[in-house]
Amino acid sequence: MHNKTIAELSAALASGEVSSVALTEHFLARIKRLDPELNSFVTVTAEQALADAAAADAARAEGSAGPLTGVPFAHKDIFCTEGVKTACGSKMLDNFIAPYDAAVVSKMKAAGMVMLGKTNMDEFAMGSSNETSFYGPVKNPWDKERVPGGSSGGSAAAVAARLAPMATGTDTGGSIRQPASLCGITGLKPTYGRVSRYGMIAFASSLDQAGPMARSAEDCALMLQLMAGFDERDSTSLENEVPDYSKGLNNSLEGLRIGLPKEYFGEGLDPEVAKVIETAIEEYKKMGATVKEISLPNTHLAVPAYYIVAPAECSSNLSRMDGVRFGHRCDDPKNLEDLYSRSRGEGFGEEVKRRILVGAYALSAGYYDAYYIKAQQIRHLISDDFKAAFTEVDLIMGPTTPSTAFNVGEKSKDPISMYLSDIYTISANLAGLPGLSLPAGFAQNMPVGLQVIGNYFDEARLLNVAHRFQQETTWHQQTPAGIE
């Protein structure tokens, strides 16, 4: 049952082959058995899940169920869930029980889906390996010595280990695509503004975007359908109509123009990963696509610009974590200054502190123009690169990450090398473009992700392209050893 896709589970629930309660029990049992080692969940809401499942079964019995009613899933612990701890991977919010639901959470609830729990993540989504979590690192189901990627590492590991058929994620610099790639699943970061950020704890507001992480493009289409749409509570959400993402999944790829940015295939790319990507591209050619080398000349500026913009925004976004109204408060503060410095000093981990300091520095008087303004200018250059590319090609392909999953502890002492693991994913965030990662093969026995970047609001095409590949290949159906 746990190997079924959401589309299949939906059919099984509709036909009465399985009840939501049975399905939920099944996944909860798997979590209980497998997750102590993986650590992909920080909170399992078993009781509530079973109650929701029973309600879903009742709704189905009386004929008021939708296609997703009763389907279990998990939320990244960055989404506020009313009455359920929402810690965002941080000691700072270890005592925070959200008093309201995020927009995405409300939508899943309204569809009758059953939340199994909240997944582990890098602290405040800052990290690429899930090692910055206050709740400990998540293990990659393919090799428990290795990281699952981050920051949505818990979601990626949970889906890869079949602990949930899908999980939500968020992507600020690659936090959906990179862990999807490292864990061998399909993950989509939509266009900035496509999914409401309301109730999603902000890391870098101008880059953050929520999206689905599942085992197939088809499932991602079903989930995005639910998540996407304008929300008046998020001023940056966009009013563009939400298309039917499943409708064009099988569209022919004949004549599709694929651009391969030469900057994504240069130095730093693991040759075995490159080989997997090249093979995948060959598959697309077989399906009728044409391939062209393109250039995104400002790619080398993406990581430096990102590490100004994202810390600048996070330094401000995290100011509300001050120990005054919610979250961690130090014992016996002597005065206001002491309350702030100890509450924050104790509540935040190293990586978060590093980024707050970098961001505050970049925004301070005398440095603002040199750093923040310059980084914003680079964003424009990067957007312009893509704009130019999309006059020649329909979409862009390349590796999601330069290498397969690295070992736990391998990069955690070296922030720069950690930051570079997002080198191919960051540009799409800076430009606000949609990007998808899908399993394309294996290198060193670890999954390799193919990244597809599309033009604004071209999610349907990304899903179509990924789905067709998944019709021709079985990489997305591979299962890590020991979790069958």
Add this chain to the structure above:
Amino acid sequence: MQWETVIGLEIHAQLATKTKIFSGAATAYGAEPNTQACAVDLGLPGVLPVLNKETVRMAVKFGVAIGAQLDSRSVFARKNYFYPDLPKGYQISQMDLPIVGVGELQIEMEDGESKTIGITRAHLEEDAGKSLHDDFHGQSGIDLNRAGTPLLEIVSEPDLRSAKEAVVYAKKIHSLVRYLEICDGNMQEGSFRCDANVSVRPVGQKEYGTRAEVKNVNSFRFLERAINFEVERQIDLIESGGTVAQETRLYDANKNETRSMRSKEEANDYRYFPDPDLLPVVIEASFIEAVRADLPELPDEKKARFIEEFSLSAYDAGVLTASRELAAYYEEVNAVCGEPKLAVNWVMGDLSGLLNKEGKEIGESPVSAQRLGGMLQRIVDKTISGKIAKEVFEAIWNGEGSADEIIAKKGLKQITDSGAIEGIIDEVIANNPNQLAQYRDGKEKLMGFFVGQVMKASKGKANPGQVNQLLKSKLKG
């Protein structure tokens, strides 16, 4: 040495919206602590601001009224600093692109001199909450009801040259925002707050002196006092060989002094940057035109019309039009009685006097404009004299009814029957033979005595004109 004072004012006008600038919580004053603070105002993780469009309309209204440059695009920025009553750790304000650009305002001093004061900008921002230090036994309480209340910060050029000018300017802005109905102007409740940037320089010097920002001034009277104190402090300091420090100073009304709050070195680096949660506000020309078309008659226009239409002096017209309510009251009185000058005298004289004495606003006047107008009508048609009117007015004030009711009830109707007046005169003359003899000997000053006696005998009801005329001829004999 001769010193020149240089002042610029920063005025925070709380916009009179029903809900907050970035949330749907109510803005009403005086509610129980934290009952008007929603998740957005509390700065909970994950919440986002959504701009209240009404604040934009109000800001544009102000901009149009001062003839300001209104750029099509304005941007909200975060002003970052930590304080317990600032829930997000930043205030959403505007920095580089304020909603209202350069404009100006004419002010008139008491001596009739008029001056143009430049307005640098006006921008939208959210207010912070309040820290409560009493009643918490060594801890502080936080009330976030005020957090997120919309403010329009109006920044003047350093064009003001005295505390008096600053007060006239502040009053003019106060009058304007109330005319525009964008701010209730209540200074006690903090709806209208002034900070003054004060510096001095030797007369003739071009460069400005170092300025101190004086905060915590919650009345016009205190504004004048605080500036005067600060000017003297700075002059004394410089003349005794010291230098003025750039700092923020707090005015203490009880001690009538300013005290250093924080120096420039201690000042926060606010790390302003555009708020990524809010899109730039784009104002279309048609929106500005619609606001302009909807603008009420403004104080200056109204003043000009009063001078023209009612032949009032510039001073009278200025006082009456300073408040939209007072101007409306006057116009109504005038419409009923039809005597503009008489109406001015009563509105600015007896009525204003009594209101001031009892600390009441015109809107709280126990005498309605209709009733005052009705009474003045009785003066015009000679039913009562101006003197009797004072008695009638007091009775109206005390809620005894309309002028006509009071005149009837108290029998105050003026005596205009010549025969009746002659009768009274004859009696008075008969009772005062000595005075009569003296008068006829040439002591004509005694005319006043006789008038007084006649009026007294008639209980003030005899028509004074007739009394004078008839008395004169009778005294001649």
